Amino acid sequence: MAQVKIYGLKERLNPVKEKLSEVIHSCVVEALQMPADKKFQRFFPMDREDFYYAPGRTEAYTVIEISLFEGRSTESRKRLIRLLFERIQDELDISPQDVEITIFETPKSNWGIRGLPGDELQLNYKVKV
Incomplete structure (x- = not known):
C-alpha cells in the first residue's frame, strides 16, 4: 500500500496535477513493484498565504x-x-531543487483498509522489495 499526498501552490499545482499524478504513479509502480491499479493520491493545492517555503x-x-x-x-x-x-x-520541468520527498513507513497493523487491520489483508503484491 502506498498513499501519496502532494502539496504545492494552487496556481502552479492545478495545471500539472494530472501529469504529475501519472509521473508519481509510474515511479511507485516501477520502484516498489506496486500493481498499476493501486493508485491512491491526494492533491493539496495551497493558497500563497498557507504555503511557506525557504529561500532558494x-x-x-x-x-x-x-x-x-x-x-x-x-x-x-x-x-x-x-x-x-x-x-x-x-x-x-520542475527542478529537483523545488521538490521535497518524504517517505513514511509504518507497520501494516497501523493501517485500516477495507474493514480490516492491514496485517490481516490478503495482498496481491509483495511488500518486501
Missing part, C-alpha cells in the same frame, strides 16, 4: 509525502526518490 525555492516548490507499509528495502526507497526527481524534472 521557486513557485514550483512541491512537497510529496508517501506513506507505505514497512518492509521495502533501502535500495527500493532510494530508487523511488531518484526516479521521482528525474521524471518530475524531465516531464514537468
